[in-house]
Amino acid sequence: MTTATIGGIGKFDGQEVTIQGWLYNLREAGKLLFPQFRDGTGVIQGVVVKKETPEVFETVKHLTQETSMRVTGKVRADARAPGGYEMQVTGVEVLQRIPPEDPYPITHKEHGPDFLLERRHLWIRTPRQNAILRIRHEVIRAVRDCLDGEGFILVDTPIFTPAACEGTTTLFECDYFDEGKAYLTQSGQLYNEATSAALGKTYCFGPTFRAEKSKTRRHLTEFWMVEPEMSYAGIDDVMDLCERFVSFIVGRVLERRAADLATLGRDLSKLQTVLTPFPRISYDDAVAILKRKGSAIEWGGDFGNADETLLGEEFDRPVMVHRYPAAIKAFYMQPDADRPELALGVDVLAPEGYGEIIGGGQRIHDYDLLMSRIKEHGLPPEAFAWYLDLRKYGSVPHAGFGMGIERVVSWICGLEHLREAIAFPRMLYRIYP
RNA sequence: UCCUCAGUAGCUCAAUGGUAGAGCAUUCGGCUGUUAACCGAAGGGUUGUAGGUUCGAAUCCUACCUGAGGAGCCA
Numbered sequence: 001m002t003t004a005t006i007g008g009i010g011k012f013d014g015q016e017v018t019i020q021g022w023l024y025n026l027r028e029a030g031k032l033l034f035p036q037f038r039d040g041t042g043v044i045q046g047v048v049v050k051k052e053t054p055e056v057f058e059t060v061k062h063l064t065q066e067t068s069m070r071v072t073g074k075v076r077a078d079a080r081a082p083g084g085y086e087m088q089v090t091g092v093e094v095l096q097r098i099p100p101e102d103p104y105p106i107t108h109k110e111h112g113p114d115f116l117l118e119r120r121h122l123w124i125r126t127p128r129q130n131a132i133l134r135i136r137h138e139v140i141r142a143v144r145d146c147l148d149g150e151g152f153i154l155v156d157t158p159i160f161t162p163a164a165c166e167g168t169t170t171l172f173e174c175d176y177f178d179e180g181k182a183y184l185t186q187s188g189q190l191y192n193e194a195t196s197a198a199l200g201k202t203y204c205f206g207p208t209f210r211a212e213k214s215k216t217r218r219h220l221t222e223f224w225m226v227e228p229e230m231s232y233a234g235i236d237d238v239m240d241l242c243e244r245f246v247s248f249i250v251g252r253v254l255e256r257r258a259a260d261l262a263t264l265g266r267d268l269s270k271l272q273t274v275l276t277p278f279p280r281i282s283y284d285d286a287v288a289i290l291k292r293k294g295s296a297i298e299w300g301g302d303f304g305n306a307d308e309t310l311l312g313e314e315f316d317r318p319v320m321v322h323r324y325p326a327a328i329k330a331f332y333m334q335p336d337a338d339r340p341e342l343a344l345g346v347d348v349l350a351p352e353g354y355g356e357i358i359g360g361g362q363r364i365h366d367y368d369l370l371m372s373r374i375k376e377h378g379l380p381p382e383a384f385a386w387y388l389d390l391r392k393y394g395s396v397p398h399a400g401f402g403m404g405i406e407r408v409v410s411w412i413c414g415l416e417h418l419r420e421a422i423a424f425p426r427m428l429y430r431i432y433p
Numbered sequence: 434u435c436c437u438c439a440g441u442a443g444c445u446c447a448a449u450g451g452u453a454g455a456g457c458a459u460u461c462g463g464c465u466g467u468u469a470a471c472c473g474a475a476g477g478g479u480u481g482u483a484g485g486u487u488c489g490a491a492u493c494c495u496a497c498c499u500g501a502g503g504a505g506c507c508a
Contacts, residue, residue: 029471030464049465064459080466100459103443108469109457110445114500170506187508212506213434225508304504347508359508404508418508429500 001072007041009085012075016090019044022125023067025108026060033060035089036082037071043127045081046073046089059092066104066125068095117419121433124423131260132420135253136409140205142252143226143405146245147203152228155195157188157204162383170211172221184209187402190332190387192229193363196398197390203228215428217417218305218355220406222426229400235334235344235362238399239320242348242358243278245403246318250274253412266414270352273316280320283342286311302328308355315351322346322361331373334362334397346401354411360401367391 004017021039028034031050036043050057063069072091077084098104105115106122116123123129144154160174160182176182188204195202205226212219228245230237250271253261261268281289290297293310297303302324303311311319323336326343333343345361364370370391374381381388406421419425424433 025469027467027470028464029467032465032467034467034470036468045468047466051465078466080468082468103459105443105458107444107458112445112501114440115444117500208508210507214506215501216503219507223508302506356508402508407508 004075005041006037006039006044006083009042009044009075009087010077013077013085014075016072016074018070018072019087020070021068023063023065023069025065026063028061031057033057035060035063035071037069037087038125038127040130042083044083044085044087046071046087048089053090056089056092059094060089062097063094064098064100064103065107066122067097069093070095113417113419117425117430118432120424127263129420131257131263132409132413132415133423134260135257135264135413136405136421138253138257139249139405139409139412140224142249143205143245143403145252146248147226147228150201150241150244152201152203153195153199155192155199155202155204156206157185157191157195159185159206159209161185170213172209172211186210187225188227189229189400189402192227192400193387193390193398196229196231196400197394197396201228201230213428216305217419218407220418220422220425220427223418223422224405225402226405227400227402229398231398232396233362233399234397235322235346235399238360238362238401239278239280239322239346242320242346242360242401243276243318246278246348246358246408247274247276249408250412261413264413266412270316270414271412275317278318278320278348279315280322282322283324286321289314300325300327305355308349309353312349312351312353312355318348318350318357320346320348329361331377331379332363332370334364334399335369344399348401348403350407350411352411352414354407357407357411358401358403360399362397362399365391365395365397367395 002017004012004019006019006021019037019039021037024036024038024043026033026035033048035046035048037046048057048060070093071087071089073087073089075085075087078086105119106126124133160176162182171183171186173181173183186208192202192204203226206224207222208225209222211221228241254268254271287297287299290307290310295307295310297307323342324345326333326335326341329343329345333345336342336344343361347356348358349355350357364373367388370388371381374384406418409421410418415421419427
């Protein structure tokens with residue numbers, strides 16, 4: 001007997017196959033049963049007619065939601081079935097029937113976020129969560145394909161680090177044998193600067209940790225970030241890469257995951273406009289736009305979430321805001337040659353209120369300038385000795401950025417909350433399951 | 434860390450100082466094309482915890498616990 005996946009069931013129209021999955025739902029209509037099966041690739045409706053297969057009818061009639069089973073039957077196209085195909089069930093092999101005294105907790109009705117998050121290990125079985133996780137997979141594949149295709153080399157950076165990368169944000173601390181404290185990385189960027197000087201163009205891609213007590217739908221304490229870095233590059237190279245990168249990713253999801261976007265009810269017209277070039281506006285221009293739109297922002301201040309939403313809704317694709325006041329950016333940002341009070345940093349803001357998805361820019365390549373910035377920020381120079389070495393031995397202008405995967409997935413999927421963009425979200429008051 | 438809101442059946446919610454209820458889920462019965470199927474019945478409660486006010490508290494007050502949304506900070 002041929003084993004088939006539900007997602008590819010169309011290839012077996014008219015044939016008898018076996019599928020391996022779980023009971024998603026069971027509808028009854030007298031002497032007819034309509035069990036629905038899922039296997040992670042899709043959902044298919046089965047039909048059981050009592051007078052044709054009485055033994056199968058009696059077995060299926062008493063099955064409970066999420067019972068694991070192998071099902072055999074003849075596949076045929078049927079417009080009445082959700083998904084377009086139906087299976088005339090001729091045999092079932094039940095692996096584990098869930099007992100009615102302790103039924104599967106997640107029903108087809110509404111549930112609250114607390115209930116679902118406590119059962120995230122089960123929640124991910126639902127079609128909507130399946131679709132999000134498949135899109136996340138596609139985003140990650142596109143990230144790799146795009147950067148690999150552009151000649152970047154993946155060089156992963158450490159997760160245990162000896163000190164703060166940027167000195168300001170709160171870090172997760174742990175004991176590291178006799179070496180004292182270690183911290184979970186909040187960015188691979190400083191190491192990327194070393195690897196890009198070794199290999200030209202590199203990127204790292206892995207989990208990142210922030211111990212800030214942020215409690216919003218835009219924050220996780222553990223999230224995944226991809227960070228490309230380029231030697232012999234400046235802020236314009238970063239912006240060029242950003243727009244190619246983001247449009248490539250969105251294009252890939254539209255091309256390969258249309259069915260999943262449909263499951264989510266995503267408005268595709270909001271994604272189809274994400275094509276190069278992206279608008280590029282200076283921080284000065286952004287402040288002017290915000291003031292016109294009624295924001296209380298003053299020049300020199302950083303954008304709040306409301307400001308990012310206001311800027312994002314000005315455009316039909318992500319907008320790149322560049323040249324921020326140096327005072328509100330990280331210590332390693334290269335100053336603008338024409339206006340030293342500005343840093344050559346760029347943020348990419350997604351439309352529809354999704355806010356910042358990318359932050360990056362050009363790094364300081366001059367030893368003395370970097371040393372003075374480290375001291376100005378009250379950071380210990382000895383901890384940055386290796387980082388300063390990069391400016392002693394063949395320093396070149398270099399630039400890069402970091403992109404938060406969950407924020408991009410959240411935007412592409414049109415999610416209400418970042419927590420659905422990762423299988424097991426880590427948040428301020430939640431570390432289970 | 435601060436501000437706001439919410440905790441009632443397994444789940445989603447109602448009951449606004451006077452006998453704790455509905456839908457779904459579960460079990461049983463009915464229905465030969467269901468689309469979160471539908472119809473009928475049954476079981477299911479220390480109203481987050483601890484105090485207080487009152488003849489009487491799910492409801493009012495205080496503290497605590499848990500969660501959510503937002504601010505700040507950031508991807």
